[in-house]
Amino acid sequence: MPERSSGRRPAALVIGGGMTGMLAAAVLSDHADVTVVESDVLPRLPAPRKGLPQARHAHLLWSGGVRALENLLPGITDRLVTRGARRVPIMSGMVSKAPSGQWFRRFDDARHLNLVCSRDLLDSTIRTEVLRLPRVTLRERTELIALEGDADRVTGVRVRGSVGDGVLSAALVIDATGRASRAPVWLTDLGLPPVEERVVDAGVGYASRFYRAPASTGEDFPIVNVQADPRRPPGRGGIILPVEEGRWLVTLSGTRGGRPSRDNGEFVPFARSLAHPVIGDLLAGAEPISDVVTTHSTANKRRYFEKSPRWPAGFAVLGDAVAGYNPVYGHGLTAAAQSVLALKRVLAGHALDSPETARHIQRRAARPVGQAWDLAVGQDVLYPGATDETPGRLERVAAGFIDRAVDAGARNPHALRVLLDVMSMERPPARLLAPDMLFRVFLGRKEPLLDGPPLTEAERKAAGL
Structure with missing residues (x-):
């Protein structure tokens, strides 16, 4: 049975009004009165904004992220599709050349439906849905200056904004401010030890x-x-x-x-x-x-909040504020959505203002973060200068196995399905080591390699090739 909090409905704060912050606000609204604090002015329609410059580059939501998004906001994918997004069956709807050189064959399979649209449309649609919720309030042009509280418990935040400076109190504060998050500084200001970090920059x-x-x-x-x-x-x-x-x-x-x-x-x-x-x-x-x-x-940067020997009650960090990834792999949005789903699952069993709730959130959110991190860093660590250390034998052996798995996936539908289970963050990387996959990697039947992109004749004609 979930823990029960006594007294009136608590207050929660979400710092950051991007996708992660809005999804977190939706989850928290089932348990608290929520205020989203955003330094930007958020557009009411899909449009660029100063605080989200990465929106001008390609994003996609892998199927594992689509499932998480739908769990958090039921019906949201239909609303996105109505506004122009596409559900793309990735096995048939992508023409892709692997890092190791193979062209992936296209197989008819709708198991992995990725969501494809501009980041502006994605954020705008989610924002519109969340701000309709009666217990969610948006406070724009407001900047967080510091956390309030001490090393044992965060009790709110100190802000500076267009309506003046002040303190906002809350039973739980979620930092969803993205790559620029100052959470490590805020925590050390409370007397907590520095947070372990790692950077892999290709x-x-x-x-x-x-x-x-x-x-x-x-x-x-x-x-x-x-x-x-x-x-x-x-x-x-x-x-x-x-x-x-x-x-x-x-x-x-x-x-x-x-x-x-x-x-x-x-x-x-x-x-x-x-x-x-x-x-x-x-x-x-x-x-x-x-x-x-x-x-x-574009550097991969991870903050290991979940390893901190001490963690204050009332504060948790989600999304890119925990880890940012090389965008080429497209896992940032999926990891963020799955991290907010972890928040939802923790709050199903723990009261929002319970002393251990924030620690549980941080540890559960680290699971999807870890998978996205491994998928990105496993490739990027091989680039010259990406880290201070030369990739070790284990990393090179792992990279060699991934090359073999990709080769199998490019030419065998079952192997591709398993590969996409992992890439889509629907299954853990250990799925690649299951007997059925190992058989197809080393012994299974494979179609011949393609010598060019597998566009259909109709697609070539339509594109003028």
């Missing part, structure tokens, strides 16, 4: 641009993805993500010595310089409708 730079898709490509044109190979630096890759309003969001990437520039005239030539020129060839028939935007804020 030195990736991103350049993105919106295109008007050729009208003949229609709504079902596949995602096209040419992945970078960490064994052949600089690692260059790219993706075409068909999003709402007949647009393609194109993101190109490259590591140190091979990063894309923000020069509009160099965008297509860079795309043609990838391991295969298909993205550049497709862009030749599309109309650019924005300038190129770039970012170098």
